[in-house]
Amino acid sequence: FTSRCNGQEVTGQPSHPHTCAVTTLTDGFSVVGCIDCATCPLQGKPPTKKAKVLHKAAWSSKIGTFLYSQGVGQLLNGTMTGQDAVATGFDWDTYLTENGFDAAPVTCFRHVPLYSQWDDVTVGLKVEVLDSDAVLPSKVYWIASIICLAGYKALLRYEGFEDDSSHDFWCNLGTVDIHPIGWCAVNGKLLVPPQSVHQRIKNWKKYLMNRLVGAHTLPVDFYIKMAESMKYPFRQGMHVEVVDRTLVSRTRTAVVDTVIGGRLRLLYEDAGLEAGGEALSDFWCHMWSPLLHPVGWSCKVGHVIKSSDKRVDMSSHPTFRKIYCDSVPHLFKKVRTVYMEGGFFQEGMKLEAIDPLNLGNICVATVRKVLLDGYLMVGLDGVETEDGWFCYHASSHAILPVGFCEKNQIPLTLPAGYDRVTFTWPKYLEETGAIAAPARLFNTDCPGHGFAPGMKLEAVDLMEPRLVCVATVRRCAGRLLLLHFDGWEPEFDQWVDYQSPDIYPVGWCEITGYQLQPPIASEKKMVKKKLANLISKNLPPPRARQRSPGSDPSLKAEELGDDSESPFPATPFFCQGLDAPSYRRSSTKTTSQDS
Numbered sequence: 001f002t003s004r005c006n007g008q009e010v011t012g013q014p015s016h017p018h019t020c021a022v023t024t025l026t027d028g029f030s031v032v033g034c035i036d037c038a039t040c041p042l043q044g045k046p047p048t049k050k051a052k053v054l055h056k057a058a059w060s061s062k063i064g065t066f067l068y069s070q071g072v073g074q075l076l077n078g079t080m081t082g083q084d085a086v087a088t089g090f091d092w093d094t095y096l097t098e099n100g101f102d103a104a105p106v107t108c109f110r111h112v113p114l115y116s117q118w119d120d121v122t123v124g125l126k127v128e129v130l131d132s133d134a135v136l137p138s139k140v141y142w143i144a145s146i147i148c149l150a151g152y153k154a155l156l157r158y159e160g161f162e163d164d165s166s167h168d169f170w171c172n173l174g175t176v177d178i179h180p181i182g183w184c185a186v187n188g189k190l191l192v193p194p195q196s197v198h199q200r201i202k203n204w205k206k207y208l209m210n211r212l213v214g215a216h217t218l219p220v221d222f223y224i225k226m227a228e229s230m231k232y233p234f235r236q237g238m239h240v241e242v243v244d245r246t247l248v249s250r251t252r253t254a255v256v257d258t259v260i261g262g263r264l265r266l267l268y269e270d271a272g273l274e275a276g277g278e279a280l281s282d283f284w285c286h287m288w289s290p291l292l293h294p295v296g297w298s299c300k301v302g303h304v305i306k307s308s309d310k311r312v313d314m315s316s317h318p319t320f321r322k323i324y325c326d327s328v329p330h331l332f333k334k335v336r337t338v339y340m341e342g343g344f345f346q347e348g349m350k351l352e353a354i355d356p357l358n359l360g361n362i363c364v365a366t367v368r369k370v371l372l373d374g375y376l377m378v379g380l381d382g383v384e385t386e387d388g389w390f391c392y393h394a395s396s397h398a399i400l401p402v403g404f405c406e407k408n409q410i411p412l413t414l415p416a417g418y419d420r421v422t423f424t425w426p427k428y429l430e431e432t433g434a435i436a437a438p439a440r441l442f443n444t445d446c447p448g449h450g451f452a453p454g455m456k457l458e459a460v461d462l463m464e465p466r467l468v469c470v471a472t473v474r475r476c477a478g479r480l481l482l483l484h485f486d487g488w489e490p491e492f493d494q495w496v497d498y499q500s501p502d503i504y505p506v507g508w509c510e511i512t513g514y515q516l517q518p519p520i521a522s523e524k525k526m527v528k529k530k531l532a533n534l535i536s537k538n539l540p541p542p543r544a545r546q547r548s549p550g551s552d553p554s555l556k557a558e559e560l561g562d563d564s565e566s567p568f569p570a571t572p573f574f575c576q577g578l579d580a581p582s583y584r585r586s587s588t589k590t591t592s593q594d595s
Contacts, residue, residue, distance in 0.1 A: 090470060090518040092506055093170035096150050096456070103150035103506040104455040104473065111262065111288055111501045112508060113229040114152075114174060117222055121173060123149060126215045128179045129156060129171060133194035140192040141184050143208065151457070151506025154178075159211055160197035167196060173218075174226060174511035181217040230512070232259050234287055239326045241298055241305065242266055243291040245283050248356060249377070249389045250304040251293065254283065261512030262287050262501070265466075270308045284466040286501035288333040290393060295326040301372045303391055333501075336395035336443060338374035345376055345394060349437040350429060352405055352412065353378055354398040356390050359462055359494035360482075362405050363413040364428070367437065382415035395443040397479050397497030402429075402436035404444075408477040446478045449498040458509055458516060459483050460502035462494055468509055469517040487519030 096103065106118040114121075123146050131142040147165075148155035152174045161167055171178055184191050193204060201207045219225075234256050244252040258265035266283045285291050298305035338344075345367050353365035368386075369377035374394040379386075392399050402425050405412040414423055429436060451473050459471035474484040474493055483503070484493045496503060509516035 090509075090516045092150075092153055092510075095470070096153065096170070096506070101150075101456045101472075102452075102454055103153070104451055104457045105149065106151060106505045108450040108498070109503065109505055110499060111286070112504055113226050113511065114222075115229075117219060117225050120219050120222070121146070121149065121154075122216070123147065124215070126159075126181050126212060126217050127156070128181060128183050128191070130177055131158075131192050131194055132169075133158075133167070133196050134192045135195055136190075136192065138190075140190040141179075142191055142194060143181065143212075151508070152511060153507045158194050158197065159208065160193055160201055167194070172507045172510050174507060176223065178218070180220065180222065181212065181215075230261070232262050232287060233331045234259050234264060239269075239295050240264075240266065241293040241295055242283060242285065243391075244268075244306055245281070247306075247387060249387050249391075250306050251298045252306045253295070253308055257282065259287075260514050261508065263514065264292070284460075286460075287331070288501040290335075290396065292332065294329045294332055301375050303371060303375070335374065335393045338394045343438065343441075345370055345437055345441055348434050350381075350402060350425075350432070350434045351378070351437045351442075352400040352402060353380065353392075354400075354495050355380060355413065356398075359496075360491060361413040362400065362410055362495065364415055365399070366434070380415075394441060397443065397500075398495075399442065401439040401442045401444065404478075410477060444478055447498075449476075449479075451476055451481055451498055456506055457483075458504040458506060459485070459494075459496070461485060461517075462496075462502060463492075465502075467517050468504070468514055470519050471503075485519075 095101070106112065106114060106121075109115060125146045127144055127146070128141045129144050131140045134140045134142075143159045144156040145159065146154045147157050147168060150170075152172050153170050154173050155168055156171055157165065157168050183189070193201070236256055236258070238256040240254055240256065241251045242254050244250050253269040254266040255269060256264055257267045263284060263286050266285070268281050268283070297303070347367055347370060349367045351365050351367065352362050355361040355363050364381045365378050366381055367376055368379045368389050371377065371391070376392055376394060376399070377389045378392055378399060379389045404410075406425075412420070412423075414420060418428070425436065453473055453475050455473045457471055457473065458468050461467045461469050470486045472484045472486060474482040474490075476482075476498075479497050479499075480495050481498055481500075481503075482493050482495055484490065508514070
């Protein structure tokens with residue numbers, strides 16, 4: 001080892017041929033000592049899945065640099081568009097600590113970064129983090145243990161504090177501020193005990209030796225894997241087909257404008273431009289959304305698609321000047337294979353379906369048309385026009401067998417003229433001369449998905465899909481999760497599938513740079529309630545501007561102006577641009593609340 005005191009350097013031989021330097025600083029006396037094999041390079045052997053302290057492991061000195069070079073909120077060609085989101089303004093740390101909430105683990109979300117690596121992240125894991133309690137001019141680090149996990153967030157405690165939780169702090173494990181044990185040694189960084197605990201331990205080397213023996217740290221390639229999982233195949237300028245938000249029964253050609261964390265901002269090909277050159281109409285969705293399809297999909301399955309208006313010139317918009325290519329099928333998530341042996345859905349069959357215009361309701365519905373490749377056009381009973389039909393794949397979570405609501409004690413929304421007290425499915429089928437779709441045709445697998453009521457997460461408000469909000473799992477029913485948006489009234493809850501690409505672990509927005517919407521203030525609840533009452537009376541809500549700055553998730557609510565600050569979207573779900581009352585059917589909803 002080598003030590004230095006008052007300018008005098010003393011050298012000695014390490015006690016082990018495979019030792020690495022760990023540097024500490026105490027009262028002006030720096031010691032570069034050795035800890036048995038704690039951070040040894042890999043000597044030509046492949047790394048294990050879980051790097052273990054005091055065992056040989058390969059520590060990459062370029063992980064941090066590599067991650068920083070990737071950036072977040074960029075288009076995949078590296079171009080910054082001005083749509084890139086800033087760091088979240090919501091403080092999950094305080095929210096979790098003060099309220100004692102649980103958060104859904106990362107392993108519940110198959111579509112997010114680090115999903116495959118998260119089994120290696122456990123309570124008790126040792127890491128090297130920035131020492132915020134050191135009084136030094138340069139950055140120094142110290143070893144900490146994971147005390148608690150909440151999504152991507154980890155509650156850490158510096159070594160030396162033992163059972164003292166007064167200095168615990170939260171960090172996001174998806175950022176480059178946290179490193180495996182040995183990172184400091186490889187990169188020549190100082191390990192310095194926090195000032196608050198500096199005098200508690202006399203021999204830090206011996207203390208760390210005892211604490212690190214048998215302990216685990218992050219896998220060597222943890223952040224490399226994260227960076228790889230944050231590379232998305234969609235590029236600015238790619239053509240796609242997506243649901244027409246002004247008429248849900250048809251699709252429309254659009255162009256990818258921005259990619260943030262796998263979420264796409266799409267500009268309709270014939271949307272038109274405002275005076276400032278920005279597109280008048282856009283749509284946000286995840287690249288795995290069932291609403292998104294490759295070019296040619298509509299023609300292939302027999303779905304109606306809007307013909308592009310050639311009179312609209314979009315060539316002056318930067319995105320349309322950089323047309324990349326048509327998207328191809330392999331970029332999209334494959335739908336579940338449908339076997340039609342023994343019968344399939346037929347026109348006129350009855351079922352239960354989530355209302356796409358009011359996602360907290362499950363309604364009586366009918367198969368209106370059978371398309372190719374397992375797709376169906378479904379309409380809610382009471383909405384007879386074709387404009388109100390919507391397309392689902394046969395494996396969709398949003399279509400359910402007759403009796404699902406009764407089985408799971410969920411209020412079923414009925415057609416106009418029916419009463420929940422007297423309504424029964426057998427009687428309704430007899431009155432309408434219809435048959436129920438066989439239960440075997442539905443995707444009702446009930447796996448152990450890991451979600452539980454009360455868990456916190458980040459979720460897209462599908463009534464306004466550009467927004468990602470703080471949310472809570474209110475209840476679980478088979479594959480379905482009922483999400484409650486914190487600060488909002490229960491009538492705005494939304495049903496989603498447990499594999500929905502529109503739900504994310506706590507801390508996802510911080511990793512990707514997407515703006516997280518905090519729970520609304522109490523005064524905004526009243527505004528939303530008044531607007532909801534207007535819609536229920538078939539009165540239009542206040543007019544929104546033609547283009548709201550809110551289409552950019554990087555903008556905070558207070559920056560949006562009077563119209564945009566309204567917590568209630570001008571029009572629901574992906575039907576923005578429609579007059580909301582024209583799409584509201586007259587229906588009777590059961591009022592009993594599920595527990």
